[in-house]
Amino acid sequence: MNITWTRKDLLEIYDLTAAEIELILDTAEEFKKVCQRNVKKVPALRGKTVVNFFVEPSTRTRISFELAEQRLSADIINMAGSSSSLTKGETLLDTIKNIEALQADIIVMRHSAPGAHEFIARHTKCGVVNAGDGAHGHPTQGLLDIFTIREKFGSLKGLNVSIIGDILHSRVARSNMWGLLKLGANVTFAGPATLCPREFEEVGVRVCHNLREALVGADVVNLLRIQHERQHCGFFPSTTEYNQFFGLNNDSLKWLKPHALVMHPGPINRDVELSSDIADGERSVILEQVSNGMAVRMAVLFLTAGVL
Amino acid sequence: MNITWTRKDLLEIYDLTAAEIELILDTAEEFKKVCQRNVKKVPALRGKTVVNFFVEPSTRTRISFELAEQRLSADIINMAGSSSSLTKGETLLDTIKNIEALQADIIVMRHSAPGAHEFIARHTKCGVVNAGDGAHGHPTQGLLDIFTIREKFGSLKGLNVSIIGDILHSRVARSNMWGLLKLGANVTFAGPATLCPREFEEVGVRVCHNLREALVGADVVNLLRIQHERQHCGFFPSTTEYNQFFGLNNDSLKWLKPHALVMHPGPINRDVELSSDIADGERSVILEQVSNGMAVRMAVLFLTAGVL
Amino acid sequence: MNITWTRKDLLEIYDLTAAEIELILDTAEEFKKVCQRNVKKVPALRGKTVVNFFVEPSTRTRISFELAEQRLSADIINMAGSSSSLTKGETLLDTIKNIEALQADIIVMRHSAPGAHEFIARHTKCGVVNAGDGAHGHPTQGLLDIFTIREKFGSLKGLNVSIIGDILHSRVARSNMWGLLKLGANVTFAGPATLCPREFEEVGVRVCHNLREALVGADVVNLLRIQHERQHCGFFPSTTEYNQFFGLNNDSLKWLKPHALVMHPGPINRDVELSSDIADGERSVILEQVSNGMAVRMAVLFLTAGVL
Numbered sequence: 026m027n028i029t030w031t032r033k034d035l036l037e038i039y040d041l042t043a044a045e046i047e048l049i050l051d052t053a054e055e056f057k058k059v060c061q062r063n064v065k066k067v068p069a070l071r072g073k074t075v076v077n078f079f080v081e082p083s084t085r086t087r088i089s090f091e092l093a094e095q096r097l098s099a100d101i102i103n104m105a106g107s108s109s110s111l112t113k114g115e116t117l118l119d120t121i122k123n124i125e126a127l128q129a130d131i132i133v134m135r136h137s138a139p140g141a142h143e144f145i146a147r148h149t150k151c152g153v154v155n156a157g158d159g160a161h162g163h164p165t166q167g168l169l170d171i172f173t174i175r176e177k178f179g180s181l182k183g184l185n186v187s188i189i190g191d192i193l194h195s196r197v198a199r200s201n202m203w204g205l206l207k208l209g210a211n212v213t214f215a216g217p218a219t220l221c222p223r224e225f226e227e228v229g230v231r232v233c234h235n236l237r238e239a240l241v242g243a244d245v246v247n248l249l250r251i252q253h254e255r256q257h258c259g260f261f262p263s264t265t266e267y268n269q270f271f272g273l274n275n276d277s278l279k280w281l282k283p284h285a286l287v288m289h290p291g292p293i294n295r296d297v298e299l300s301s302d303i304a305d306g307e308r309s310v311i312l313e314q315v316s317n318g319m320a321v322r323m324a325v326l327f328l329t330a331g332v333l
Numbered sequence: 334m335n336i337t338w339t340r341k342d343l344l345e346i347y348d349l350t351a352a353e354i355e356l357i358l359d360t361a362e363e364f365k366k367v368c369q370r371n372v373k374k375v376p377a378l379r380g381k382t383v384v385n386f387f388v389e390p391s392t393r394t395r396i397s398f399e400l401a402e403q404r405l406s407a408d409i410i411n412m413a414g415s416s417s418s419l420t421k422g423e424t425l426l427d428t429i430k431n432i433e434a435l436q437a438d439i440i441v442m443r444h445s446a447p448g449a450h451e452f453i454a455r456h457t458k459c460g461v462v463n464a465g466d467g468a469h470g471h472p473t474q475g476l477l478d479i480f481t482i483r484e485k486f487g488s489l490k491g492l493n494v495s496i497i498g499d500i501l502h503s504r505v506a507r508s509n510m511w512g513l514l515k516l517g518a519n520v521t522f523a524g525p526a527t528l529c530p531r532e533f534e535e536v537g538v539r540v541c542h543n544l545r546e547a548l549v550g551a552d553v554v555n556l557l558r559i560q561h562e563r564q565h566c567g568f569f570p571s572t573t574e575y576n577q578f579f580g581l582n583n584d585s586l587k588w589l590k591p592h593a594l595v596m597h598p599g600p601i602n603r604d605v606e607l608s609s610d611i612a613d614g615e616r617s618v619i620l621e622q623v624s625n626g627m628a629v630r631m632a633v634l635f636l637t638a639g640v641l
Numbered sequence: 642m643n644i645t646w647t648r649k650d651l652l653e654i655y656d657l658t659a660a661e662i663e664l665i666l667d668t669a670e671e672f673k674k675v676c677q678r679n680v681k682k683v684p685a686l687r688g689k690t691v692v693n694f695f696v697e698p699s700t701r702t703r704i705s706f707e708l709a710e711q712r713l714s715a716d717i718i719n720m721a722g723s724s725s726s727l728t729k730g731e732t733l734l735d736t737i738k739n740i741e742a743l744q745a746d747i748i749v750m751r752h753s754a755p756g757a758h759e760f761i762a763r764h765t766k767c768g769v770v771n772a773g774d775g776a777h778g779h780p781t782q783g784l785l786d787i788f789t790i791r792e793k794f795g796s797l798k799g800l801n802v803s804i805i806g807d808i809l810h811s812r813v814a815r816s817n818m819w820g821l822l823k824l825g826a827n828v829t830f831a832g833p834a835t836l837c838p839r840e841f842e843e844v845g846v847r848v849c850h851n852l853r854e855a856l857v858g859a860d861v862v863n864l865l866r867i868q869h870e871r872q873h874c875g876f877f878p879s880t881t882e883y884n885q886f887f888g889l890n891n892d893s894l895k896w897l898k899p900h901a902l903v904m905h906p907g908p909i910n911r912d913v914e915l916s917s918d919i920a921d922g923e924r925s926v927i928l929e930q931v932s933n934g935m936a937v938r939m940a941v942l943f944l945t946a947g948v949l
Contacts, residue, residue, distance in 0.1 A: 060744045064688030066716065072372030074400065084724045085739070092690065092743055095716040100374065100403040108392045114561075115600035123393070123599065126623035127400055128368045253730075292726035292735065315742035380680030382708065408682065408711040416700045422869075423908035431701070431907065434931035435708055436676045 030328040034146040034153040038164045038204040046204055050172050052324035053317070059096065060320060069327050070099035073130040078120075079156070080106030080136045085291065086156050086166075089315070090133050093322035102129070106136075117141065118148055125149050130333050131326060152329040160194045165325060166290055167200030169318040171208065173310050174245055176317070177286055181208035185282075187239040188212065189271055190249030190298065191220040191260070197249060197290045202230060215239035216249075216271060219260045236271050240280035247288040248273060248298040264297045273299040278308075286310050338636040342454040342461040346472045346512040354512055358480050360632035361625070367404065368628055377635050378407035381438040386428075387464070388414030388444045393599065394464050394474075397623070398441050401630035410437070414444075425449065426456055433457050438641050439634060460637040468502045473633060474598055475508030477626040479516065481618050482553055484625070485594055489516035493590075495547040496520065497579055498557030498606065499528040499568070505557060505598050510538060523547035524557075524579060527568045544579050548588035555596040556581060556606040572605045581607040586616075594618050646944040650762040650769040654780045654820040662820055666788050668940035669933070675712065676936055685943055686715035689746040694736075695772070696722030696752045701907065702772050702782075705931070706749050709938035718745070722752075733757065734764055741765050746949050747942060768945040776810045781941060782906055783816030785934040787824065789926055790861055792933070793902055797824035801898075803855040804828065805887055806865030806914065807836040807876070813865060813906050818846060831855030832865075832887060835876045852887050856896035863904040864889060864914040880913045889915040894924075902926050 028044045038046070059067055075094045079087055082105065094101050106112075110120055117136075124132055131152040134142060139161035146153040157163040175181055186205050192198045192214045205212050206229055213231040214221055215238070226232050233239050240246060251267055261267050273287065281287075287299065287308045295301045303309060336352045346354070367375055383402045387395055390413065402409045414420075418428055425444075432440055439460040442450060447469035454461040465471040483489055494513050500506045500522045513520050514537055521539040522529055523546070531540050541547050548554060559575055569575050581595065595607065595616045603609045611617060644660045654662070675683055691710045695703055698721065710717050722728075726736055733752075740748055747768040750758060755777030762769040773779040791797055802821050808814045808830045821828050822845055829847040830837055831854065839848050849855050856862060867883055877883050889903065903915065903924045911917045919925060 065690065065744060066688040072374040074373065084720065085726060088718055088720065089743065092716065092718060100400065102396055102400060104392065104396065110393060110600035113600050114602060119600065122620055123623050126620040127397065127627055128373060128624065291739065292729050292731035294730060312738055312742040315739050316744065319743055380682040382681065408708065410704055410708060412700065412704065418701060418908035421908050422910060427908065430928055431931050434928040435705065435935055436681060436932065
């Protein structure tokens with residue numbers, strides 16, 4: 026492949042070409058090797074400043090980005106929305122302009138409003154990396170999932186990937202979907218009818234409301250985290266009942282292909298989305314997803330920094 | 334100029350000679366160039382430890398200092414008052430002695446009590462940099478404002494600088510005043526009578542309670558942030574009324590000299606202290622103030638570290 | 642001495658041989674010199690990642706570790722329990738496995754459950770350093786106290802060390818006890834009967850409930866911090882009464898040997914555990930303990946990192 030990265034921002038997987046996605050994954054492969062060395066550090070972003078601006082809190086994603094930045098030798102500022110000038114009535118754009126005035130190079134932002142990243146990216150010279158926006162997108166999560174699948178199977182083409190759970194509210198499902206489709210995988214969404222709308226069929230996803238149907242013939246199953254608070258909104262009666270119909274256990278595991286991967290974006294609810302022994306079992310790549318996440322984030326930061 | 338810096342502390346602009354202020358500004362000019370380079374980092378404070386001790390929270394000032402310290406390659410500890418041993422009944426001096434025992438070199442402190450910095454500085458070998466104390470002083474804010482003016486006009490001598498708003502509670506106004514007067518500028522304070530006391534006339538400031546009087550002939554207008562909580566204390570009836578009498582808009586802008594600068598310490602309240610188009614207009618140097626703040630803080634840290 | 646460090650974890654002083662303790666102290670001596678240099682930094686842990694995971698908050702200990710890590714040039718992540726996935730129902734082991742998947746090298750953990758560190762250490766490849774666990778142990782505090790004593794007296798052998806206060810709830814007392822006994826010191830515990838149980842006599846500690854008895858002939862007195870909340874539990878009537886019976890003042894100071902050291906783990910309650918002039922007096926090594934703590938923590942991190 027012979028393609029140059031030209032984007033200062035990573036906003037949505039939807040925006041990327043298949044070649045761009047592959048370039049991120051190839052770059053991440055190199056950084057994964059860096060993270061396995063004795064000295065897990067390269068000077069690629071030395072003297073660059075990255076601001077982690079998390080208007081919506083997220084410890085896991087922030088720590089993964091922060092370590093990625095440290096291993097690239099960047100200077101790092103962590104800014105929580107709760108302590109930013111947003112709480113003093115400053116507009117989001119003014120906050121961003123202030124960050125830019127501090128000569129930041131890249132802003133890694135989590136913000137609940139879909140579209141906030143795109144708006145910001147248009148108005149700042151800084152690179153903008155989307156670290157999650159409401160239920161809309163979470164591109165680095167999608168990329169790390171795809172990286173993990175590609176690493177095991179060599180290619181995404183023709184693979185059957187089933188994503189199970191609360192599709193409706195999941196930025197992980199959306200970001201995965203766009204990336205998987207672009208790279209030639211077949212995508213199935215399954216979950217309770219209240220949480221898994223038929224609309225996704227229009228973009229080429231198979232939608233079903235039955236676990237067996239989703240799992241038979243699948244090469245990969247990605248189990249979304251159940252947000253307990255949804256239970257109280259009437260989307261499903263109880264986590265016990267959710268587990269009974271959509272939880273992965275040793276019986277339903279048999280429906281998958283023999284070498285199928287079990288994935289989960291974490292943190293897992295043991296014996297809700299999947300039984301405890303499957304989480305720790307040989308098909309589970311859940312912890313590899315965490316390792317790969319850092320490599321993918323290093324790649325994204327490295328590529329976007331390269332065009333600034 | 335041929336002057337050597339001899340202070341381990343930066344407590345108040347009031348303490349500094351004109352030559353010392355100019356030395357800080359000259360040094361900041363060099364560091365501003367560093368911040369515009371591709372690699373925004375120098376090893377000046379490598380192996381030195383700076384503790385940011387913010388007993389009173391302030392995200393903007395803390396981040397500006399923290400980035401300044403990173404770009405000087407210092408080791409950095411952030412300590413909030415709320416999580417310090419002060420909450421366990423430790424005296425401020427004992428907390429500082431503990432920080433000193435950790436072989437810290439410089440303590441950047443924000444504390445609401447005027448005099449706290451001076452007291453601490455006398456009792457520790459560490460350098461002490463005042464990052465704001467109650468309504469008393471905020472020397473690096475004053476210095477960055479003066480830096481910004483000097484950068485545009487070459488010299489402060491004979492310039493008319495008007496500072497508008499809540500003078501009574503403003504550490505920004507006080508720190509600006511001393512620095513501006515020392516460098517030969519003419520200073521005017523204007524604001525509602527409840528917030529702009531006549532006492533400042535004694536040190537050579539012109540005080541008025543009318544925006545037009547303050548703006549006519551001014552080279553610089555510095556608009557202080559309105560703290561909404563003051564409204565409830567009866568200092569002024571409403572922000573709308575404040576805006577009507579003291580907000581800068583396209584009409585009142587005409588009273589200024591043609592090349593006058595519009596400044597604000599941020600975060601701005603759009604259409605309260607100034608109209609939105611002026612904030613974003615060509616006279617506004619509000620975001621340059623943010624950039625210059627970092628350069629000035631690098632200079633202060635560099636100079637004080639040099640005498641430790 | 643010619644001994645090699647072979648442990649990936651530092652869990653309890655109880656586990657260590659006298660030779661291992663001496664190796665830590667010898668190594669700390671070297672790092673103490675580093676902390677007194679102009680450039681307080683060595684590249685020993687460059688490219689290594691240390692995660693400070695404080696499930697129970699502790700600013701003093703965390704900052705001491707964080708500075709130790711910075712001066713060893715490690716990459717550092719601070720994780721509070723309150724913001725970790727533990728609050729989302731993740732198990733402690735899953736959280737640790739996630740940290741491990743981020744290729745962390747060492748986890749510095751404070752956790753209130755005794756045994757948590759030992760359990761975690763068995764299940765992760767990462768080095769685990771105990772930064773305090775409930776009332777059970779706080780090995781680096783014990784080590785820094787012993788370092789401070791050894792530095793002054795050359796050897797622990799035959800020294801009389803008296804530890805005064807709330808022995809019952811003190812991890813400091815327990816960790817000190819094991820280390821002191823292993824190195825040949827005589828240990829006395831003293832405090833109100835409700836807070837100083839006789840059970841410790843079984844392991845060779847002298848227990849008494851009278852300050853004079855504890856101090857006469859002592860080479861070292863270590864005054865534990867009074868937790869004011871204990872007062873409300875009926876362990877002692879008031880801090881005033883505690884001070885009267887167990888506080889060190891100029892009268893009780895005379896019972897000690899002429900060159901005896903006065904120690905306290907901090908933060909001190911002036912005029913409760915000891916009078917203010919003794920805290921600041923020539924026998925007090927309280928602030929040296931703080932300095933030595935950093936050197937000891939650098940040594941522990943350096944040694945454990947060496948076997949990973």
